[in-house]
Amino acid sequence: MPRDVVLVIFDGFQLFDLAGPADVFATANLLLRADGYRLRVAAVRAGAIPTHSGIDVVAQLSLGEVAEPLDTLLVAGGLSVPSRLRDRALVGGIARLASSARRVASVCSGALLLAEAGLLDGRRATTHWLTADDLASRYPGVQVDADSIYVRDGDMWTSAGVSAGVDLALAMVAEDHGHRLARDVARGLVVYLHRPGGQSQFSVPLRALTPRSEPLRELQAFIDANPCADLSVPALARRTGMSARHFSRVFTAQTGVPPGRYVERSRADAARRLLETTDHPLDRVARECGLGSPETLYRVFRRHWRISPGDHRRRFHLKES
Template identity: 85%
Template sequence: MPRDIVLVIFDGFQLFDLAGPADVFATANLCTRSDGYRLRVAAVRAGAVPAHNGIATTAQVSLAEITGPVDTLMVVGGLSVPGRLRDRELVDGIARLAGSARRTASVCNGALLLAEAGLLDGRRATTHWLTAGELARRYPGVEVDADPVYVRDGDVWTSAGVSAGVDLALALVADDHGHRLARDVARGLVVYLHRPGGQSQFSAPLRALAPRSEPLRELQAFIDAHPAEDLSVPALARRTGMSERHFSRVFTAQTGLPPGRYVERSRADAARRLLETTDHPLDRVARECGLGTPETLYRLFRRHWRTSPGDYRRRFHVKES
């Protein structure tokens, strides 16, 4: 019996969120020379549904027309998702189908639709790094982890942003048929079977809040511009004319981060920029960022991005002219 995969779309969805997973399942069929997966695209109403990029995709069936149980319900994401949370036909349709599905999944910020349908309460989940804060604020019952490329919690799977839908679909294929088939599919599509590191390596620089106090804003700018300086709490407190204890309390209250953690994040971002834009050896990168040694640089990258500085450079290096 083929496994029935229902992919849910809506006006303004992200086309890659649909096409990536769909091609993984279709390629699995080619590799096995079978119809192991049957793909159906569904929407509130059947017919042409425009993606955010303007390309229309045909939803073969409406959500209401699907009456029997499905194997996998997968909800895609898109820039229009926040506005779709008020679409009761869409949200209620997702909730109904999930009730009879063997497993439910979301791609990117499609996790917001799962959460609105009550499917993520008490579960660990991920989403696009840009949406993780919104997911946590809107749905405090969800344990949001912004770094993994995908998360499985029981029969509910969620993925990070956009292309991570491919990683998620490969994991579903591996869960169904084993890693050998998933590996063959990955090879055919020329993608990683297991992407190195988490999605945070693709995120914007690690920023804190801008302080209300002008002296602290100036100090924040100094830290970001001079990562190799003495940025210890005593040195920073002296710059502001405060006691160490008072400085630490005020800085943490206004930026949301203790001074030491802010300095570490600032140095980590400085290291990322140097790895992306220069050919400096790792010992020079570490020195210029105030990290001292390549070993400290390595530990920092492992802690923040679960990858090594060398791997990060190979993926993101674009030398400035």
């Protein structure tokens, strides 16, 4: 029997919050050569629903027409969410359907709708980083994780902004049908091999500001491209013609990250790529990403990606044939 997935939308929702997860489930069906998932779109009223981008999407059902129970209820987000929190038909419909669903999920600011429906009280949850403070202030009973790509707390799943809905849906496919299918779906969609939910919403470049200074921008690129180089503060300072103390102050002021922390994050990202794309043993991965030893690799990898190097490889390794 196909798993019944209902995707909830509303006026002004973010189109990608719907399209990303829907394409993940649809691609899983294609690869399974079976109807693993039955997808339906619902809104307070059936018919054409305008997105934030101005494109209309047809909701096949009104929320009141959706029969229970469901396998998965997934609520989209969008810039219009704050104005929808007082929509009793929307919030009440979500609460009703959630009561019979095996799992409930949100993408981006859709977490606010789940919280307004009382579904996140006492739970860990995430949302787009721009919305995290609003979620925490409006709903103090929610344990807001403002950094993770997605968070699963029991049967409740929440994800960060926009493209993180793809990661969440891939994780659901992995839970339902195994990691191999999830990897194949990711390859089919030409998206990043699906990431563990504990990973940060921010990649190494996004975590740091772009320096105003051209020499520091070039240095940033050099660090990311050469993890095995001498990236100590004195060595980096020499490359910029500054004293070590002055370099540290300027780099931190312009990027928001101390140079040593930026280097460690960059090396952790290099290690992640090697684990996913090679069969190198951990001692070689540690050497090639500039971390030296498997022990240091383990400690740094856990700190930045919240998973051990071995577990990450087992879950996400994909060597090109």
